[in-house]
Amino acid sequence: MTRFAVGMVKRLLMRNCIRLAIVAGMAWPHVNAALAEDAAGSGQNPSAAPHEHTNKLIDSNDPYLLLHAHNPVDWYPWGPEAFAKAKRENKPIFLSIGYSTCFWCHVAERTIYSNPEIAKLMNQWFINVKVDSEERPDVDRIYMLAREIMTGGGGWPNNLFLTPDLKPFYAGSYFPPKDDPRAGPGFPTILAALNQAWSSDRAKLLGVGENVMTALHRLQSAMSGHGTAPVDPAAWLAKARDKLLSQFDPLQGGLADRSGTKFPNAPRLALLLTDYQLNRTPNALSSVLTTLDAIAFGGIHDQLAGGFHRYSTEPSWSVPHFEKMLYDNAQLLQLYSTAFQLTKKPLYREIALETARYLAKDMMAPEGGFYTARDAQLDGVEGAGHLWTHGEIVSILGAKEAERFLSIYGLTPLPRSDVPDIAxxxxxxxxxxxxxxxxxxxxxxxxxxxxxxxxxxxxxxxxDRAALMAVREKRPQPARDEKVVVALNGLTIAALAESGRILDQPEFVGWAKAAADRLWSLAFNQRTGTLQHEVFRGQAQTDGFLQDYASLGSAFMALLDVTGEKIWQKRAAELADQMLGRFGRSDGSFLTTHTENGVLIAIGDEGDLEMPSGTSMAIDLLLRLYKASSEARHLTAATNAVRQLSGEFQDRPEAWASAITTLNRFPLPSSRESAAVANATTGINPPGDLRELASADHVQVAASVKSVPDGDAIVVTVRVDDNFHINANPASYDFLIPTALEFKGVKPANVEYPKSVRFTSRFAPEGLDVYEGSTAIVATFPKGSLQGIDAIQGAVTAQACTKLICLPPSTLPISIAVKEK
Known part of the structure; x- marks a missing residue:
């Protein structure tokens, strides 16, 4: 280890701020953000040949973890065994998060984790934990946010060093196997410096972990505590459209990116199509069509097999990053089908048909359902298997036909990287x-x-394409990740069902129904009402997340729309009830993971990225169900979620493209319609303004003044309707809104809140402190302090909840005539 490298690491480690946690240049500076966001992975099973090393991952049922089962690193899966060992031995944890088709994860597996000398250092000084980001997206999300806080960057592999109680103090992405003047210190140097710091200056590392946790909690509060705004989906759509059009590349399509990379950004393209369908904005349609044309013509589109690679590494869509993701292909299938529906352009129909057939041929499991991804690399070479030379094409098609073929098709050479460790x-x-x-x-x-x-x-x-494809199929093929992830399958089921209707392809609807039936029978436990996150090798596993429940439920509603079969609505309603009970919060928002999943901190969604978020899919499911059944509970839950996020939707509508699309495709009903539905289905007589479908409908207050020794008291009686409750003061959790009494112009010496009762439900199995029925709050004032005052104005803030949902909080005014007491 060089003195320079040690000094660099020490200086960066010991700075007294959160951002100390990354070595400048420890991730490759040449690798652009999009490449670093990827990494390696393989859906292949470990070789049956004898192995020199075997670690705890051998017992996993996950393709990414199994890829590392024979590393000399003593890997553990995420869980209590690893955490207990770290605490028992008082060692920090090295947490490495990736996924099976991530290019740079493959590079790390080959250059770092397969190196016995590096593994020896890792095993001696750290407890090493491997996580598949697709198996545990909740763990990935928390530690990706932590890394962004510490370093300002993200992407995979996501590597962090944690205290034994899981608090991160150092983070980065791909660490090179040795020191390099261009890339900074190598992984052994970093390991040694962190071990030295843990031994000699542990308090500072623990302090960094606490600082990161403080920042995460602040981020959690900021994400759940944004303000509200008037609910106006049409205005949100217009604002999002204008923002996206300002970022549009008019020459080559897509949204411009300073890095030069281009992703399909399917949720945002879908928003623009929705705007055209509703408002006939010409630029919205032309921007989407320009993008769909450019993608169809480019190298990001697999011109032989069909389907689409993950993104383009440059602006013209010519040179892709070669992995194929299920979520991209499902959403692009939907987009090309919708574009054909709007324009009747034959190209879009052909691309949609080709994409659906690609999914059926390459991504569909024989027994139903769809695999997660196809790898980008083969034997360490990205794109191997997809590439051609002029001479190869001539040898297959013949000189004359090759000349004709190459007059319409071009060959774009891959740029050669000077980054070490890449084949x-x-x-x-x-x-x-x-x-x-x-x-x-x-x-x-x-x-x-x-x-x-x-x-x-x-x-x-x-x-000609078939002849080339026949040769390509004889080459070794990139690995396939054969996890069947429920949320991703929900997107695919909906896309196949709706494109099958648009394109008049009943076969597509059949594939969607087969996948839906398999997931319902295998991943959903009808006795417990629980949904699993994924199926691998026939085994359903890992507790489902918000996105799984919501996406599959919305897919069932798409099947209802296409087939008219009521069984899909019944199943969707059951998923919605379970979703609200497991992930719904009292303020109307949603958690993304169950609170018992062993994560460091629970954080909600922050927008729709490469696919719709769980929150957006939940709103979609609830509004589809309301449209089909007119049940007020679905409308109420959707409305509460929208109100809670209305400030976000107003400020950043383009970041919530899927939610804004849903709210314009399935608009919230008018106030008059909402009142009628609630009255007919629940017996509640709500006021005529949708804004007042809130806690004031189920909580009443009255106040009186009485004399007490050494002063006066105002007694506020609070009455809560049957089957409702309000939160106690103090509330059981910070995110709950406590019942509170306040006065205008006067300050009581003391406010005594009543004794609470304990309330439990599926939403809160651990119990909450609440008030039910009739109870009283007593405010006492010093003797003489109310003299000369005719009346006192005040208010009680309360939030009414049932077993399933919480209504928006209300401020209930009170007025007390003092002189007449």
Whole structure:
């Protein structure tokens, strides 16, 4: 270890601020943000050949963890065994989070975790824990936020060092195996410096962990404590549309990114299509179509097998990052189908048909359901298997047909990286391998081969593509992650059902129903009402998350819309009830994970990223159910969630693209309609303003003044309707709103709140302190302090809840005539 490297690590470690937690340059500075956001992974099972090392991951039922089961590192899965060992031996934890199709995770597995000398240091000084981000998205989310707090960056692999009680004090991404002047200290240097700091200056590391936890709690409060705004989905849609159009690349489509990378951003494209459908904004449609054309023509679109790679590494969509994700392909299938519905453009129909058939051929499990992803790399080479040279194409198609084929298709060479530890594709007879894409401008390419439209041209070259694909299929194939993740399958089921209807393809609807039936029978326990997160090798496992319940429920409602079969509505309603009981919060918002999942801190969603968030899908499910059944409980829960997030929707509607889309596709009913529904289905007689469907409908207050020794007292009687309760003061949790009494212009010497009762439900199995029925709050004032006052104005703030939902809090005014006491 060089003196320079040790000094750098020590200086950065010992700075007294949260952002100390990363070594400057410890992740590769050349690797752009999008590449660092990826990593390695494999859906392959460990080799059956004898292995020199075997660790605790061998007992896992997860493809990413099994990939590391024969590393010389003493890996543990996330869980109590590892945590207990860390506390018993008083060692820090090295937490490494990735997923099975992540390129840089593969690089780390090959260059770091397979290295016996590095593994020896890891085993000697740390307790090492591996997590699949797709198996435990809740763990990944917490520690990704922690890393962003500490370093300002994110992405996978996500590597952190934790105290034995799981508080992070150091973070980074890919650590190189040795010191490098360009990349900074290598992993052994970092390990040694952290071990030295843990031994000699542990208090500072513990202090960093506490600082990070404080920042996480503040972030949690900020995410759940944003203000409210008038509920106006149409205005939110217009604001989001204008924001997205300002970021649009008019030449090559997509949303501009300073890094040069481009992701499909399907939720945002769906919002723009929705805006066009409702408002006929010309730029909204043209921007989406420009993007869909560019994606279809580019290398991000697999021109031979169909389907789409994860993102483009440059602005023209030519050079992709090669992994294929189920969630991208499902959403793009939906987008191309909807674009065809709006424009009748044959290209969009052909791309949608091709994408659905790709999903059925490459991603669909034989017994139903869809796998998670296809890897980007093969034998350490990204894109291996997808690349071609001019000579290879000539040898397959013949010189004349190859010339014709290559007049419409171009070959884009992959840029060569100077980053160490990366394998590169080998040249063939001096030619660098390249990725296929359609030539642009497309009009000129069509003219060169004598066609008027792209769809007709694609059909004419189908036999050429088939010949190339037959050769490609004989090559070794990238690994496939064969987890069947419920939330991702929900997106896919809905996309197949709705595209099947639009494109008149009953087969697609059949694939969707088969997946839905399998997940219902295998992943949902009808006795306990619990949904599992994933199925792997026939085994349902891991407690489901908000996104799983909501996504599958919305998919069932899509099947109802397409098939008319009521069984899907029944199943969706059952999932919605379980979702509200497990993840609903008293303020109307949602937790993303069950509180008993062993996470450091529970944090809600912060928007719709590469796919709809659990919160947005929950709102979608509830509004679809209300539309189908007119049951007030679904409308109330959806309305409460929207009110709670209204400030976010107003400030950042483009970040909540899926929620804004849902609220405009399934609008909240008018106040008059809401009152009628509530009256008919619940017997409640709500006021005519939707804003007043709140706690004031079920809580009444009255006040009186009486004399007490050494002063006066105001007694406020609070009456709560049957089957409702209000939170005690103090409330059981910080995020709950306590019942509170306040006065205007005068201050009592003391406010005595009544004794609470204990309330339990599926939402709060551990119990909450609440008030029920009739109770009294007593405020006492010093003798003579009320003299000369005619009346006192005050208010009681309270939030009424049932076993399933909480209404928005109300401030209930009181007025007390003092002189007449």
């Amino acid at each position: 590169h594709p080998q040249s063939v007879n001096g030619e660098p391998p390249a990725i296929l894409r359609l030539r642009v401008p497309i009009d000129q390419a069509l003219k060169d081969v004598g066609f008027n439209d792209t769809a007709g041209m694609l059909a004419a070259f189908a036999s």
